[in-house]
Amino acid sequence: MATHKLLLLPGDGIGSEVMAEVKKVIGWLDAQGLASFAIEEDLVGGAAYDSCGQPISEEAMAKAFAADAILLGAVGGPKWANVHYEARPEAGLLRLRKDLQLFANLRPAMCYPALADASSLKRDLVEGLDVLIVRELTGGVYFGEPKTITDLSDGQKRAVDTQVYESYEIERIARVAFELARTRKNRVVSTEKHNVMKTGVLWKQVVSEVHGSDYNDVTLEHQLADSCGMQLVRAPKQFDVIVTDNLFGDILSDVAAMLTGSLGMLPSASLGAVEEISGKRRALYEPVHGAAPDIAGKGVANPIAMIGSLAMALRYSFGLIEAADRVEAAIAGVLADGYRTGDIWSEGMTRVGTAGMGDAVIAELAKAA
Ligand SMILES: NC(=O)C1=CN([C@@H]2O[C@H](COP(=O)(O)OP(=O)(O)OC[C@H]3O[C@@H](n4cnc5c(N)ncnc54)[C@H](O)[C@@H]3O)[C@@H](O)[C@H]2O)C=CC1
Ligand SMILES: CC(C)CC(=O)C(=O)O
Numbered sequence: 001m002a003t004h005k006l007l008l009l010p011g012d013g014i015g016s017e018v019m020a021e022v023k024k025v026i027g028w029l030d031a032q033g034l035a036s037f038a039i040e041e042d043l044v045g046g047a048a049y050d051s052c053g054q055p056i057s058e059e060a061m062a063k064a065f066a067a068d069a070i071l072l073g074a075v076g077g078p079k080w081a082n083v084h085y086e087a088r089p090e091a092g093l094l095r096l097r098k099d100l101q102l103f104a105n106l107r108p109a110m111c112y113p114a115l116a117d118a119s120s121l122k123r124d125l126v127e128g129l130d131v132l133i134v135r136e137l138t139g140g141v142y143f144g145e146p147k148t149i150t151d152l153s154d155g156q157k158r159a160v161d162t163q164v165y166e167s168y169e170i171e172r173i174a175r176v177a178f179e180l181a182r183t184r185k186n187r188v189v190s191t192e193k194h195n196v197m198k199t200g201v202l203w204k205q206v207v208s209e210v211h212g213s214d215y216n217d218v219t220l221e222h223q224l225a226d227s228c229g230m231q232l233v234r235a236p237k238q239f240d241v242i243v244t245d246n247l248f249g250d251i252l253s254d255v256a257a258m259l260t261g262s263l264g265m266l267p268s269a270s271l272g273a274v275e276e277i278s279g280k281r282r283a284l285y286e287p288v289h290g291a292a293p294d295i296a297g298k299g300v301a302n303p304i305a306m307i308g309s310l311a312m313a314l315r316y317s318f319g320l321i322e323a324a325d326r327v328e329a330a331i332a333g334v335l336a337d338g339y340r341t342g343d344i345w346s347e348g349m350t351r352v353g354t355a356g357m358g359d360a361v362i363a364e365l366a367k368a369a
């Protein structure tokens, strides 16, 4: 069996807590002979800043380039609120995304049957929900220049962020969305704000052209991003694949998370292009949530988003479909058995902490083995 080079970057806050549970799952898969990993680990975010004054070191970046896939916990927290902007924890994650050219961020939001009552929406609105948000991840306003705060002569300040998209960036993310839609319900909603933004005008035009030339078999609808947010909480099951830019994708995926019960449920995959010679693609897998400073250190964080991110790595980077299916089935199994961390707990359910949920997943995997 091939050995896969996996880099673990736990990061800050609950990042290291949820990563500890993924390590148990990795160990179990290895012990069962279902997968073979060569593991490296390094610092990112505030943890890296504390160690070397940068949110990611050059050594860690070299490991990231050498890895077959990266698993990242989360970065950030109030401890680093006064660190200068370029060295803030989030800059480490943004550098990984940009330098590795991980332009396609897949954020699936599925409502497990056992959790339909944990959603902030009524059961019938979310039961069976299966939406895939395809977020552009290396362009847009998170990276556009200029990005400045300047002092004005009258004592005021002016802040500028710049939203930039070139047509090739829109075309390649649109292709990812259409290809994935073909493996699902064959429907894509493209969302932007062409009514107020030039990038929205170009986005809509390029997505329409890609659709017209190569994906006429896929149903395409355009929605303005504000309206799309409204539709996500009005009737979320109308969606199959949503393709959108970096900022709107960030916001809409947090909204979608709550439809499933908790931000602690949503995994994600950030993928680069398939390289022509090797056939490989760079990839980083991380939960959609952040470092959650309000619960960090308490052992209560939900590790399912992180464990689900490992399942995505098994599927998309290593082609270990059976192992991925088993991990996803184990997640569904523990939820069906009533195990709940605090964020998804309700009366009558078995309340567990982060480690308890990780142990329950291992027990479920072992039961099915
Ligand atoms: N990918 C990343 O590393 C991300 C980092 N961040 C950073 O994280 C820090 C905190 O940001 P917030 O706005 O508070 O967002 P957050 O996602 O960390 O937390 C939002 C809320 O969701 C809860 N939550 C999140 N994950 C959970 C889990 N696994 N189990 C149970 N509850 C969970 C938190 O307790 C909190 O109440 C900031 O520094 C932010 O920049 C935010 C989002 C993504
Ligand atoms: C750089 C991250 C903190 C942005 C974010 O919230 C996300 O990617 O979900």
Ligand SMILES: [Mg+2]
Pocket: 250, 251, 254, 288
């Ligand atoms: Mg976010």
